[in-house]
Amino acid sequence: xxxxxxxxxxxxxxxxxxxxxxxxxxxxxxxxxxxxxxxxxxxxxxxxxxxxxxxxxxxxxxxxxxxxxxxxxxxxxxxxxxxxxxxxxxxxxxxxxxxxxxxxxxxxxxxxxxxxxxxxxxxxxxxxxxxxxxxxxxxxxxxxxxxxxxxxxxxxxxxxxxxxxxxxxxxxxxxxxxxxxxxxxxxxxxxxxxxxxxxxxxxxxxxxxxxxxxxxxxxxxxxxxxxxxxxxxxxxxxxxxxxxxxxxxxxxxxxxxxxxxxxxxxxxxxxxxxxxxxxxxxxxxxxxxxxxxxxxxxxxxx
Amino acid sequence: xxxxxxxxxxxxxxxxxxxxxxxxxxxxxxxxxxxxxxxxxxxxxxxxxxxxxxxxxxxxxxxxxxxxxxxxxxxxxxxxxxxxxxxxxxxxxxxxxxxxxxxxxxxxxxxxxxxxxxxxxxxxxxxxxxxxxxxxxxxxxxxxxxxxxxxxxxxxxxxxxxxxxxxxxxxxxxxxxxxxxxxxxxxxxxxxxxxxxxxxxxxxxxxxxxxxxxxxxxxxxxxxxxxxx
Amino acid sequence: xxxxxxxxxxxxxxxxxxxxxxxxxxxxxxxxxxxxxxxxxxxxxxxxxxxxxxxxxxxxxxxxxxxxxxxxxxxxxxxxxxxxxxxxxxxxxxxxxxxxxxxxxxxxxxxxxxxxxxxxxxxxxxxxxxxxxxxxxxxxxxxxxxxxxxxxxxxxxxxxxxxxxxxxxxxxxxxxxxxxxxxxxxxxxxxxxxxxxxxxxxxxxxxxxxxxxxxxx
Numbered sequence: 001x002x003x004x005x006x007x008x009x010x011x012x013x014x015x016x017x018x019x020x021x022x023x024x025x026x027x028x029x030x031x032x033x034x035x036x037x038x039x040x041x042x043x044x045x046x047x048x049x050x051x052x053x054x055x056x057x058x059x060x061x062x063x064x065x066x067x068x069x070x071x072x073x074x075x076x077x078x079x080x081x082x083x084x085x086x087x088x089x090x091x092x093x094x095x096x097x098x099x100x101x102x103x104x105x106x107x108x109x110x111x112x113x114x115x116x117x118x119x120x121x122x123x124x125x126x127x128x129x130x131x132x133x134x135x136x137x138x139x140x141x142x143x144x145x146x147x148x149x150x151x152x153x154x155x156x157x158x159x160x161x162x163x164x165x166x167x168x169x170x171x172x173x174x175x176x177x178x179x180x181x182x183x184x185x186x187x188x189x190x191x192x193x194x195x196x197x198x199x200x201x202x203x204x205x206x207x208x209x210x211x212x213x214x215x216x217x218x219x220x221x222x223x224x225x226x227x228x229x230x231x232x233x234x235x236x237x238x239x240x241x242x243x244x245x246x247x248x249x250x251x252x253x254x255x256x257x258x259x260x261x262x263x264x265x266x267x268x269x270x271x272x273x274x275x276x277x278x279x280x281x282x283x284x285x286x287x288x289x290x291x292x293x294x295x296x297x298x299x300x301x302x
Numbered sequence: 303x304x305x306x307x308x309x310x311x312x313x314x315x316x317x318x319x320x321x322x323x324x325x326x327x328x329x330x331x332x333x334x335x336x337x338x339x340x341x342x343x344x345x346x347x348x349x350x351x352x353x354x355x356x357x358x359x360x361x362x363x364x365x366x367x368x369x370x371x372x373x374x375x376x377x378x379x380x381x382x383x384x385x386x387x388x389x390x391x392x393x394x395x396x397x398x399x400x401x402x403x404x405x406x407x408x409x410x411x412x413x414x415x416x417x418x419x420x421x422x423x424x425x426x427x428x429x430x431x432x433x434x435x436x437x438x439x440x441x442x443x444x445x446x447x448x449x450x451x452x453x454x455x456x457x458x459x460x461x462x463x464x465x466x467x468x469x470x471x472x473x474x475x476x477x478x479x480x481x482x483x484x485x486x487x488x489x490x491x492x493x494x495x496x497x498x499x500x501x502x503x504x505x506x507x508x509x510x511x512x513x514x515x516x517x518x519x520x521x522x523x524x525x526x527x528x529x530x531x
Numbered sequence: 532x533x534x535x536x537x538x539x540x541x542x543x544x545x546x547x548x549x550x551x552x553x554x555x556x557x558x559x560x561x562x563x564x565x566x567x568x569x570x571x572x573x574x575x576x577x578x579x580x581x582x583x584x585x586x587x588x589x590x591x592x593x594x595x596x597x598x599x600x601x602x603x604x605x606x607x608x609x610x611x612x613x614x615x616x617x618x619x620x621x622x623x624x625x626x627x628x629x630x631x632x633x634x635x636x637x638x639x640x641x642x643x644x645x646x647x648x649x650x651x652x653x654x655x656x657x658x659x660x661x662x663x664x665x666x667x668x669x670x671x672x673x674x675x676x677x678x679x680x681x682x683x684x685x686x687x688x689x690x691x692x693x694x695x696x697x698x699x700x701x702x703x704x705x706x707x708x709x710x711x712x713x714x715x716x717x718x719x720x721x722x723x724x725x726x727x728x729x730x731x732x733x734x735x736x737x738x739x740x741x742x743x744x745x746x747x748x
Contacts, residue, residue: 016403027410442650505730
C-alpha cells in the first residue's frame, strides 16, 4: 500500500495543479485578446529582414498594417513580387503588377572626370564635405566619401574611383543609401526590366556652367527630349518618366547616339555579354574593413 | 524602525553587494543574449523584476503555509486524515517542483494580463516573457527565500516583507547589471575587438571587469547596519 | 510528431545522427558550453574547484540521462503547448532526487554547491536536449545523446575549473600542484575570475576553430 506521507505529498501536488489550472483557465478566458490570425500568417510571409523599406518599423508592424488597416500589399521592397503575391493571396485582393525598386545613383563622373577639385582634409564623410564649399566643382554630384556605403546593410553599393556604384545583384531596394546621401542624388527607380536607362547626372545648371565643372554631366541641351517623349528637360536636367517607361516598346537608340555627353546610361544586372567578357579573368576578392571605427572618419591627415 | 532597517539592508545586499548576476552568476543566459541594446536590456530587466516579485510572493506563501516542516495547512490536513499520529509534517521534498510550477504559471499569467491590459507594454517586452520561465534568477530568488523560511526556527522565519524585498531588489540589481552591460556593449560595437573574442568572449570579459567593480560594494551592508542602528 | 516520422523505406542516414554519432557530437563538435552557449550559470558559479565542478558534472549527467530517458519513453503522450512544462517538472523531480542524495552522502559538498544543484532544473542544456532530441527520438538514441552532452559539459567545466583552481589556489582536486610560494590569484576563485576565464577560453576556442577552418581552405 502507498504510505500516507506519499499520499499527502501527491495530494498536495494534485491540489496545486488543479488550483493553478483553474486560475490559468480563468485568466485565459478573461484576458482573451482578439487577434486576427492573418496577422501571424502575414508576418510569416514577409522576409523578416526588418529593414524599414516599407516605411514601417519592422515586418510585424507592416503585417499588422496590411491586415488591420488595409495597407497596400506591394510595399515590401526586399521581398518583391513574390511576397506581394503571398500577401495578396492572404488578404484576398488582387495585386496590380509591381516591380522591384532599386537604387540608382544619378551621377556618372569618376574622380578623373570631375573638375575644380580641391584638397580636402576634413572629416571623410559626404555629410561633412557637403557642408563646405569648394570640395569639388560640381555642387550637385557625388562626393565619393561613402556615406551610402556605410548605410547599406547588404554590401550593394561601393565607391569606385570616387563614384558610388550600385551592385544590382545585391541591391534589395530598401532605400537606406537614398536616405543617407546628403545630396539626394540616389533615387529608387522601378526596374521594369533587368536593365533600365537612367540619367546619370543631377546637375541643374546648363551649358558652360556644367562643362566647367564636369566632363560628362548633362548640359540640358534638350536633344534627347526632342527625340523621345519619355525624356523631359526639367530645370536644366534630363529626366525619364518611369511611370510610362515600357521596356518592351522603348527605343533609345536615337537618344543614345545623339547625346553629346555621357549622361544616358544603361544600369542593372550584368548582361550575358558582360559576364562573358570577364569570364576568363580572376575577380579580385572584395577588400572590406573588418572593423568599424569612428577614428577613421575624423583622422586628420597631414 | 528595526524592521525597516532590516528591509533596507536586505535590499541593498540583494541589489549591489550580492548582485544576482555579478556575484551569484545566475541569469547569465539572458544577460548575454539580451544585453546588446540599452532599451531591450531595460525591458528585460523590468520584466524579470515584475515576474520575480510575483513568483517570490507565491512561493513564500506556499512554503510557509504548506511545504515547510510543521507548516500549518499541511499539519491541519494531516491531523484531519490521521488524528492520532505524532511527528512533524514535512512536505519540503516538493519544494523544487512547486517553485518551478509557480514560476511557469505566473509567467503565463503575467503574459496574458499584459497582452490584455497593456498592449504597448506587451509589444515592448512581451517577447522576453517566455525566456524568463527558464531564467535562473527567478528560481534562485525563490531558493534564497526558502533558505530563510524552510527548516529555520519560528523566531527567525522571514515574513513576506523581507521575502519581497529580497526578490524585488534582486530584480532591480539584475536590471542595473544588464543595463550597464548593454551600454558597454553598444560602445564595444565600435571598437576593434579581435575576431576570436567577438560576441560572447568580450562580453564575458567585460562582465568580469564589471563584477570586479561591484566587488567594491563589499562591506557596505556592515557600515549601513551600523549607521541605521 | 508527424513531421519527424520518416517513411519506412528511408535509409538510416536520413533519420538523423545515430546513437554513436550523437554521443561523439556532444563531446566536442556540439559542446554545450563552447559551441551552443548553454548552461552558463553553473559554469561560472561552481568552477572554482575541480571537486565541486566534477560533482556538478556528475549531477548533471544523472539528471540529463534520467530526464532524456523518461521523456523519450513518454514522447507519444506529449501535447505541444504543455511540453515545456512537462519537461521542467520531470527534470525537477530528478533534481530533487540528486539533491537529496548529495545532502545524504556528500553533505559538505552539498553545502558548498548550495543553490546551484536545484538550479540544474532551469539549466538550458537539459531542457534543450529534451526538446531537440528526447521528445523525438527513441530511448537508446536519447540516452547516447544525454551521455555525450554531459561528457562535453564535464569537459568544459574541467577546463575552466582547472585554470581557476590552479591559478587561484595552487591546488588541483585539493592536491597541491604549485609550490607554496605561489601568490594565489584570489580573484580567480571569485566571480570576476570566472567571467574572465570563460571569456578568454571562448576566445581561444573560436581562434583555434578559425585557424582549423583556414587550414582546411
